[in-house]
Every structure is written in structure tokens, then in C-alpha cells.
Amino acid sequence: MTTRTKAKPAAETAAPRMMTGAQIVVEALREQGVSVMFGYPGGAVLPIYDALYGQDAIRHILVRHEQGAGHAAEGYARSTGKCGVALVTSGPGATNMVTPITDALMDSIPMVVITGQVPTHLIGTDAFQECDTTGITRSCAKHNYLVTDVTQLARIMHEAFYVATSGRPGPVVVDIPKDIQFATGPYVGKEGITKPTYVPQRIPKTDAIKAAADLMTKAWRPIFYTGGGVINSGPRASEKLRELQELTGFPVTSTLMGLGAFPASHPDWLGMLGMHGSFEANNAMHDCDLMICVGARFDDRVTGRIDAFSPKSKKIHIDIDASSINKIVRVDVPVVADCAEALDALITEIKALKRKMPDLTPWRDQIDTWRARRCFTYANSAEVIKPQYAVERLYALTKDRKTYITTEVGQHQMWAAQFYHFEEPNRWMTSGGLGTMGYGLPAAVGVQAAHPEALVIDIAGEASIQMMMQELSTAVQHKLPVKVFILNNEWMGMVRQWQELLHGERYSHSYSESLPDFVMLAKALGGHGIRCDKPDELDAKILEMIDHPGPVLFDCRVERAENCLPMIPSGSAHNQMILGEITGNEVGEAGRKLV
Amino acid sequence: MTDAPKPLGGNGNGPKSAYFLSHADQEIERRTLAVLVDNEPGVLARVVGLFSGRGYNIDSLTVAEVDSSQHRSRITIVTQGTAHILEQIEAQLLRIVPVAEVIDITNSKTGIERELALVKVAGTGEKRVEALRIAEIFRAHVIDTTNESFIFEVTGASEKLTQFVDLMRPLGLVEVSRTGVLSIKRGKEKG
Structure with missing residues (x-):
């Protein structure tokens, strides 16, 4: 038993609702609150499409290419915070989904992808439109399932949603052979579905929060470096980030994925950091004495040259995925937790410390001198659209x-x-x-x-x-x-x-x-x-x-030859940005080999 | 900013604070990890794929179901890397949904590692007698014999097995089959 279902009152468990595999899929989607899904039919998913016919609980958006279904599900998920759902057929339907599945894994987007598969007895025979979907998607999905028993289908559907949306979110693939879609089995609800081997750590450890709060109340040149994890954690994380920033007054920068978690109109907003980030954000990252990384992962587009990355700072890293911590940059205080929970705990701890915090005026003045470079200035034109x-x-x-x-x-x-x-x-x-x-x-x-x-x-x-x-x-x-x-x-x-x-x-x-x-x-x-x-x-x-x-x-x-600046060229540090024009001599031999 | 934070994450599976790690430490270490997993389809491929996909090494690997009622399998992996890479390997393994637990056998004071080898040696006369004598010293069992050959079954730490195989080489070593390392901890506690 990989998963246990809580015992229900006798009256309810007496007669489990029996339905076909295809109906189980649609019923599970309905119970999970899916109102929109994206897909493309084909031979191996016809029974599920048949179950979708004539029902109006779930709106199905027919795309023109399976990859479109995957990215549409991603867009849906990112804009709502809910799980995106895509439904495609076997073989080319599944392989066309590989790009969006990988995309969702890299950006931690919750998505459930249902793929049809050839009937169980044909698996492994190189049947028409057969491919090893679970094999192909094993390394690009957070988790995947090949359903071989209709009695397990309902549980797997609910488990897929649980895995996709909890912890560090990601794409989950459920591969369902056509005979399983036709077979009749019991429907079980989502209540009580757990996965004992998979228990994300949402609540931070107290000693980690204490150590982080101690550093934060003593920092002279602090900076928040926030990422997509703040968005993925839900609106509460963004609220808590704003609350903690108000409490501390620290300047904030964000990765590409984290834009919007902190309001761009705020005076302490530094803009995006990284390869095409702002001069002030990158220089502040380089010169800070305390970096508080919240739900970001020190991506190479962000860090630039790693041995010259923020050399003078202590680093706090909040991430729900323990493997993100110390993966690229060694940090001083690791905090494994959901962003909202960790930020909330930090607010409570810093308030409880009642410590007089260092005066940030010199740091703000320094940041203002970087801001004064107005790094996004461009030469506008009356003739051509820049x-x-x-x-x-x-x-x-x-x-x-x-x-x-x-x-x-x-x-x-x-x-x-x-x-x-x-x-x-x-x-x-x-x-x-x-x-x-x-x-x-x-x-x-x-x-x-x-x-x-x-x-x-x-x-x-x-x-x-x-x-x-x-x-x-x-x-x-x-x-x-x-x-x-x-x-x-x-x-x-x-x-x-x-x-x-x-x-x-x-x-x-x-x-x-x-x-x-x-x-x-x-x-x-x-x-x-x-x-x-x-x-x-x-x-x-x-x-x-x-x-x-x-x-x-x-x-x-628009102007054809415009370059995107400022830019940290490959192999360079945060304080080595190209601001004006590209001369062609910015990148050394080592940098040339980087992506 | 001189206050050193307390060491963190020492308990459980949390990452250790890198504050006390030496940044110059690039020595390659060998490590034995026991990985307890749900025995579901594809779980071994997930574990092995993690190693190949992220460029980690596998020196040996053993796997079998160890608890049929809970469908639990135990995978023992011998790997190597810098301290930093080994920490990543453990963290990445724990990300895999059906992985329940990762036990560092090498750094556990109570860890035991054993391996079994089947060693075929062919020869006659003095070399044959010498092979049998060495086998006795290594407490190897003879599990098959002909007039011109033995198959020995020998168990122990990997180094002992390697040593035995090296000694058999001049005495007519034909073939070796090894199980890879198995691991368990001493004492009454599980895991």
C-alpha cells in the first residue's frame, strides 16, 4: 500500500460508486475543482473524450498542437495559483507535451497531464502511436504514473493533484492505457489521500528562524532577493513579503520569475536582477552584507560569475526544496519551508526581538547613487519605434x-x-x-x-x-x-x-x-x-x-539592431555590467564557452 | 555581523549549514547510501536516472524488496564525489516522490557493509591446492567443483573481496561475479 485511504462511515463505504475508467478521470477532475482544461483528442483518449461529451462542469479548450495545451495549462496555473490540466493522446500527443512538461518542471508550475496509452496488452509491441510515455517523461516531470489497474485509477488521479500542487509544485503525468479507460472500477474521493514517502516540510525550524532574524536585525547592507517561490506559495507569501519589508525597510530585488510579488512602484524596489537586470539591483547584490533569498534558486542568469558572486555577504536561503539550498551558492542559514510560513515566522521573531536595528541610510544613499546611473536609459527616436x-x-x-x-x-x-x-x-x-x-x-x-x-x-x-x-x-x-x-x-x-x-x-x-x-x-x-x-x-x-x-x-x-542592455556578459560578475554600447571585447575566452 | 549562527539542520534530513563547511574542500570521498523506496514501477529507473542525468557516479548498486507487506525496497548505492556533491545527491534523492529515506551508511558509526562474490578458478596441481588454502583463510565456501576448477563463494567488505580476487588471479582466475554492497546498521534500531 503506497497510499492509504481513511476509513469512511459504513453508510458511505457500503457501495462504492462503480464507473468506467474514463468516467473516473472526469469525476476526479470535477472533484478536484477543475473548471477548464486544455487538450487534443486522439485514438488512445477517445473514451475520456466520450466521457467529456455532453457534460458542462469542465470546459475543454481544443488547441491546435499538444504543446499549446501544455503551455496553456501553465498559463492558467500561473495566473490562478490552481493546478493546470492538459489531456492528450498517446505517442505524438505525449511527445509533443515533453517541452511544456519540462518547462513546468523548471519553473515549478503545478500541472497534471493526462496521456492516453495503447491498451495494456499492446504495451511494448511498438504498437501504432505507442511510446514509453513514463520513460520519456521520468526525468522531466515531478512524478509520473502508468495506470495498470482500474481500481487504482481514482487514487492515482487524486494523488497526482496532491503531488503537483504541494511542496515545490511541478508537472505530474498520468498515463492511462485505453483498456483501463473502458474497464469498470470503483470511484474513491480525494479525502484521505496521502503519500507517506512524500511529506513536504512547510513549517520552518525554530533555530533556523532565530538565526535568520538575528542576522537580519544586525545587517547594515541587507537585500531581499526574491523569486518565483513567493508567487508559487500563494498570495499570502506576497503579503508577508510586503509586511516583512515594511518592518525592516530592506531593499528588494527579484528574479524574472518573481516579478509582481513586491510592487514595482515601491521606493525600495530595485528592479529585476541578473544578466539583464538593473544596475542598482546587481550592484546591491554584489556589495550587500546580508542576502535574504526567498524562493529563488541562484540560477546562472542571476548569479553571473559564481566565484565573484556577492563575496562580502552572509546568506539566508528560504526554499521549500532542500536540494535548492547549497546547490550552487553556499549559504549561512538554510531555511527549508514554505515561503509564506517562513516569512510569517520571521516577522514574529523580529518583532519579538525588539532590537534597535542598524541605520540603513548610508546603504540607501549608496543605492541611490547606483540608481542615478539610470541604467535603462535608451536613445529614443522620432523616426523609428524603439x-x-x-x-x-x-x-x-x-x-x-x-x-x-x-x-x-x-x-x-x-x-x-x-x-x-x-x-x-x-x-x-x-x-x-x-x-x-x-x-x-x-x-x-x-x-x-x-x-x-x-x-x-x-x-x-x-x-x-x-x-x-x-x-x-x-x-x-x-x-x-x-x-x-x-x-x-x-x-x-x-x-x-x-x-x-x-x-x-x-x-x-x-x-x-x-x-x-x-x-x-x-x-x-x-x-x-x-x-x-x-x-x-x-x-x-x-x-x-x-x-x-x-x-x-x-x-x-521596431528598430532592428537595438541591443538589450544593461547586460552582465557570460563569465562576469554583478559589478561588471555593460551599460552603454557593446564593443565586442567584453567577454573573455572562458565566458565565451558559457551559455 | 560577527555572530556566527548556530549549526543548523544537524538532525533529520535538512541541509547542513554551509557556514562550517570548508569552501576549499574538493577531496573526492566514497560514500555508501541506503535508499528506502516504495517498490512501485519505475522507482529504480528514477534513482538511476537521477545519477546519470545529473552526472553523478555509481560504483555499485544493489536492490531488492525487503518488506513485502509495505512494498518497501532497499537500494544500496556506493557513490563518490566532493562533500558538496554528496550533499546534493542526498537532497536530490529525497526529492524523488517514492523515496522514503536516505541513510548515510559511511558516516554512521554503526554502519555495516557486506558484499558477496562468486569466483571461478581453474587449475591443477600445486596452484589448485594453493587456491583452496587461500579460500580457507578468507572463509570462502566451495560451492561447485570439477577436477580442474572451483567456484568459491566469499562474503565480506568490498576490500576483502578485491583482495581475494587479486590473490586468485595468478592461480587461474576465470570469472568473477559480485553482488555490490549491501548495508545495514548495528544495534536494535531500524534504519
Whole structure:
């Protein structure tokens, strides 16, 4: 028995409800509170699709490619805090899901993926549309199951949701052979489902909190370095972060994944840190004497050169995943706990200490001198739209609405992170860890399905958008009025930038040749197309995009050779940022070999 | 900022404070870990895949179900790495959903490690007699014999087995089969 189900009163257990495997799947989804799911049918999941037919508890969004279903489920999950659900068939359906499953694992997104499988007696025979789904997804999912007995199906479904949403969230795959979907078995509810070998540590140890609070009340140059864990922990963690910051007055920076947990309008907000982060955030990280890392994992995009990373600081690391601690950077005080619980305990402990804390004025003054460099300044133009200007205007014209932003991957993603500002968690969906081009549009579809009244914008590049372009058709079919704002510079901009920086301006295969006419493409797919190439027309056309009731493709023609700055080049430290122009001599031999 | 925090996480499976770890410590250590898992399909692949996927070494591996009522299996893994990598290996193993417990046998004062080997030696005359004499010293059992060969069964620590095999080499060693290391702790306590 891997899992025990609590005994129920005799009256209830007397006659378990018998149903087919397919019905068990749908009933379990319903009981788990799933109201929207994303999928694509095929031979090995037809019984489940049959069980979905004619019911209205769960809305099924038909995508155009299975990868789209996965990213849509991710977008849904990130914008709601709930578990995303995708349903695909065996073989190619499952292999097309590998990218979103890996993406969700890297960014800790709760997702349950149900895959059909060939009937049990055909497994291992290289049957039509057979693949070893559990084998293929073993290393890219948090956990996976191959269901071989219909009596276990209901338990496995509930366990999958428990594993996906608890601890450090992640994707869980449930692979169900077709004969199991037809077989009849008992339905059990989600009550009492536990997994004795899997017990996340949510509550911090007291001695760890005491040690952390002691360091925090004695620090002269402290900084909060927060990450996606604060968002994943739920809205309470963001509230507690704000409360603890108010109590201490410490400056706050965040990873790409953590944007929105702390309000960007706050005077102590330093902006994002890392490779394309702000000058003030990176220098403060380098010179701090105490770093409080909350739900972040010292990713290489964040740390830069590891042996020169924040050399003078003591480090506190709060993470629910013990393996994240001391993985890359050695820390002084490890705190294994849920972010909200740890932050709450720190607030209580610091208040109880009643200690007079050091005066942070010299540290704030130092940060202000870094701020004064105004690292995101760019040379604007009256003739050509600068990409930074485009995002700035988009922000100015949408910030007062309930707006959700998704992105693809590349320069536009970094400009979005730099120039679009977030006040609340769950408003920013981007592929951080895996860096999946094509994430943004299907994610926007998922976000819009969860928030029908909100304004959902995918800030995209002309190269990324072509990877999952077909999902605009999904948006049209399901009346999801997503807006795709393409910063079209006719280059794979980040690749071009790296080739300029590292490869002597030899632009190998990074020019976006034979681009489609995005306005006509939008029309062909049933949406609305807008093109803009003049700065003075930008505002009016952005408003036209917002006011259009359906999906829009906005082809924003921007400066072609603009570089995304500031930048910490590979192999450099936080205090070695490129601020002005790229000269091509910034990166040494060792850095050239890094990604 | 001179107050050193107390050592943390010494109990249970929490990570140890790195404050007291030497950052220059890059020595490769050998370590035996006992991993208790739910015996569900694919669990061994998960454990082994973790090692290959993250670039860790496996020197030996044994696995069998040890508690059929609870479907518990015990995997004993001998691995090596720096102190930092070994700490990561333990933490990463504990992330695997069906892994219940990871026991560091090497750093436990009460850990016992044993291995079994089957060793085939062929020869006649004086070499055959010498092989039998050495086998007695190592308390190896003869489990099969022909006029020209023996198969010895020998148990003990891995080093003892290696030593036995080395001694048999000049005496007509044909083939060796080893189980890999098994582990358990002394005393009445479990785990």
C-alpha cells in the first residue's frame, strides 16, 4: 500500500460508486475543482473524450498542437495559483507535451497531464502511436504514473493533484492505457489521500528562524532577493513579503520569475536582477552584507560569475526544496519551508526581538547613487519605434486595467521585464528556466480562459511567435480575445546580440527571412491585424488593439539592431555590467564557452 | 555581523549549514547510501536516472524488496564525489516522490557493509591446492567443483573481496561475479 485511504462511515463505504475508467478521470477532475482544461483528442483518449461529451462542469479548450495545451495549462496555473490540466493522446500527443512538461518542471508550475496509452496488452509491441510515455517523461516531470489497474485509477488521479500542487509544485503525468479507460472500477474521493514517502516540510525550524532574524536585525547592507517561490506559495507569501519589508525597510530585488510579488512602484524596489537586470539591483547584490533569498534558486542568469558572486555577504536561503539550498551558492542559514510560513515566522521573531536595528541610510544613499546611473536609459527616436519605447507605451496605456502579460523568449522578454511594471503577483507569465520560444501565445490562451474579462497581452518577438502561431486559431474558436504584441525587428534579436558580442558580428542564420505578413495572417486565422511603424501612431494603435473585442496580432515594427542592455556578459560578475554600447571585447575566452 | 549562527539542520534530513563547511574542500570521498523506496514501477529507473542525468557516479548498486507487506525496497548505492556533491545527491534523492529515506551508511558509526562474490578458478596441481588454502583463510565456501576448477563463494567488505580476487588471479582466475554492497546498521534500531 503506497497510499492509504481513511476509513469512511459504513453508510458511505457500503457501495462504492462503480464507473468506467474514463468516467473516473472526469469525476476526479470535477472533484478536484477543475473548471477548464486544455487538450487534443486522439485514438488512445477517445473514451475520456466520450466521457467529456455532453457534460458542462469542465470546459475543454481544443488547441491546435499538444504543446499549446501544455503551455496553456501553465498559463492558467500561473495566473490562478490552481493546478493546470492538459489531456492528450498517446505517442505524438505525449511527445509533443515533453517541452511544456519540462518547462513546468523548471519553473515549478503545478500541472497534471493526462496521456492516453495503447491498451495494456499492446504495451511494448511498438504498437501504432505507442511510446514509453513514463520513460520519456521520468526525468522531466515531478512524478509520473502508468495506470495498470482500474481500481487504482481514482487514487492515482487524486494523488497526482496532491503531488503537483504541494511542496515545490511541478508537472505530474498520468498515463492511462485505453483498456483501463473502458474497464469498470470503483470511484474513491480525494479525502484521505496521502503519500507517506512524500511529506513536504512547510513549517520552518525554530533555530533556523532565530538565526535568520538575528542576522537580519544586525545587517547594515541587507537585500531581499526574491523569486518565483513567493508567487508559487500563494498570495499570502506576497503579503508577508510586503509586511516583512515594511518592518525592516530592506531593499528588494527579484528574479524574472518573481516579478509582481513586491510592487514595482515601491521606493525600495530595485528592479529585476541578473544578466539583464538593473544596475542598482546587481550592484546591491554584489556589495550587500546580508542576502535574504526567498524562493529563488541562484540560477546562472542571476548569479553571473559564481566565484565573484556577492563575496562580502552572509546568506539566508528560504526554499521549500532542500536540494535548492547549497546547490550552487553556499549559504549561512538554510531555511527549508514554505515561503509564506517562513516569512510569517520571521516577522514574529523580529518583532519579538525588539532590537534597535542598524541605520540603513548610508546603504540607501549608496543605492541611490547606483540608481542615478539610470541604467535603462535608451536613445529614443522620432523616426523609428524603439522596442523599449513600445513596451513603455504599452505599459502606460494598460497599467490601469486588469492586465496579464505573457511573453515568448528573447530580447522582447527582457524588455518586457525591464519596462513593464507589476504591482501584484500572478500577472506575469514567462518561461524562465527552460526559456521556451512559443510559450507566450498558448500561455495567454490559458490565462484568458481563466480570466475572461481581463486584458491578456502576449509580448512577443517575430521569431518566437512563429513557433506556436497556430494557437491564435484556438483563441478565435474559444472567443478568447488575447492580444499579441509583436516587437518585430526582423531578427532573432537575442541570438543576433550574442553573435555581435561573441562571434565578431557574423550573423549566422539569425535573420528572420521570409516573414509572413502578420496583418494578413491575423485575418486568415480569424483575428484582427494591426501594423505600426511610426512612433507618433503607436498610442492610437495600441488603443485600437485594446478596444478590439477579439484576438489581435499587433505587428510593431521596431528598430532592428537595438541591443538589450544593461547586460552582465557570460563569465562576469554583478559589478561588471555593460551599460552603454557593446564593443565586442567584453567577454573573455572562458565566458565565451558559457551559455 | 560577527555572530556566527548556530549549526543548523544537524538532525533529520535538512541541509547542513554551509557556514562550517570548508569552501576549499574538493577531496573526492566514497560514500555508501541506503535508499528506502516504495517498490512501485519505475522507482529504480528514477534513482538511476537521477545519477546519470545529473552526472553523478555509481560504483555499485544493489536492490531488492525487503518488506513485502509495505512494498518497501532497499537500494544500496556506493557513490563518490566532493562533500558538496554528496550533499546534493542526498537532497536530490529525497526529492524523488517514492523515496522514503536516505541513510548515510559511511558516516554512521554503526554502519555495516557486506558484499558477496562468486569466483571461478581453474587449475591443477600445486596452484589448485594453493587456491583452496587461500579460500580457507578468507572463509570462502566451495560451492561447485570439477577436477580442474572451483567456484568459491566469499562474503565480506568490498576490500576483502578485491583482495581475494587479486590473490586468485595468478592461480587461474576465470570469472568473477559480485553482488555490490549491501548495508545495514548495528544495534536494535531500524534504519
